[in-house]
Amino acid sequence: MKTLLIEVWKRLTPWSKSADVYANDVDNGYPERMDRLINNSVTAKSAASIMVQYLIGKGFGPDADSIVINKAKNIKLIDFADDVADDLVKQRGVFVHINYNALYQIADFSVLPFEWCRIGKKDSTDYAGKIAVCKEWLKPKRNEIELIDVYNPRKKVIDAQVEKASGWEHYKGQVLYINMDTKLIYPLSRIDSVAEDCDSEAQASVYKNRLLRKGFFGNTLVVTRPLIAEGLEPGSQPHQEAESEREAFQKAIKESLGAENTGGVLCLEMDFAGEKLEDAILIKQIESKIDDELFNYTETSVRENILVAFNNLPSGLIKTNDSSLFGNSGEAIREMKRTYWENTFKERALLTSVINRLLAKSQDYSSLKVEPIKLIDDAAFNNPE
Helix, strand or coil, X not given: CCCCCCCCCCCCCCEECCCCEECCCCCCCXXXXXXXXXXXXXXXXXXXXXXXXXXXXXXXXXXHHCCEEECXXXXXXXXXXHHXXXXXXXXXXXEEEEEECCCCCEEEEEEECHHHEEECCECCCCCECEEEECCCCCCCCHHHCEEEEECCCCHHHHHHHHHHCCCHHHCCCEEEXXXXXXXXXXXXXXXXXXXXXXXXHHHHHHXXXXXXXXXXXXXXXXXXXXXXXXXXXXXXXXXXXXXXXXXXXXXXXXXXXXXXXXXXEEEEECCCCCCCHHHHEEEEECCCCCCHHHHHHHHHHHXXXXXXXXXXXXXXXXXXXXXXXXXXXXXXXXXXXXXHHHHXXXXXXXXXXXXHHHXXXXXXXXXXXXXXXXXXXXXXXHCCC
């Protein structure tokens, strides 16, 4: 008895000799591919947006949110938190660029686009000391790849890096790399296991659109006997008169059927047997080829799978037609919100930890410690009246 082994697709991270980095998949385009799948799926994009909101909550308060943590780029603390949350939600990892002042304090910080960053060569202790940054990794050019040191706030480490860079004015700073898949070089995207579901949802929309735009759906087919008699010489007076009568007849048919309100009218001429009127003309409506029940089942199935990938996001938090959820003063909705707040605890704690870690070593806000404000008040939940 033979066993059939089916090879399951796996994201690989091979060493790229041409760029001196660990590639993120064989084509080095995994982050971009996952991001595109999320953006093409209405469910995944909505789920990602909601999950980001649950990570940052109602912010950290007006005083903290208005703090500018990068004056050169005019990035406020709440903007930075949103950028970190976005990458943690979609890519399950984040790269943060950090600049220091001469006192070894963090002068500013900002998020580097995840798809721009790759891990450099590791040493004998399995430590990679450089992050390679490039805007295009599919066909990177060596002169477009910028190497930046990995985050290490120790004074002697920064001194060595500054000296190697020939002074503070040439020093590029460091990059803090957060990886939620600690056993992997790069984290797997949150939609890695439902990538095909995201694509299925997008392709279903494309398929229906093409049927409506280019297919026969909604057209009326009119079949008649030949309107030009055989034997008439093309270009002759009788032929021209018959052609004119054909055009007038087809125009009258389209106007009588209200073609402006349908997909269009298709006119076809062919020989019929018999002498009755019904044997001489046939009018048929072309029905839709879209199987609503099949599409509804498929779309519901992939939608549920995608929501599970986003930490079991309750479908009622995206959109629902169930009026019962709004009964009892909206208790069902509040329960969903509280449940999802708990479901996103790990990512929210990581986000908060990253922010406070950087603030603690910053030049202006070392005494500041932040915590996201809950989206739903516990007191209001326990006493809805």
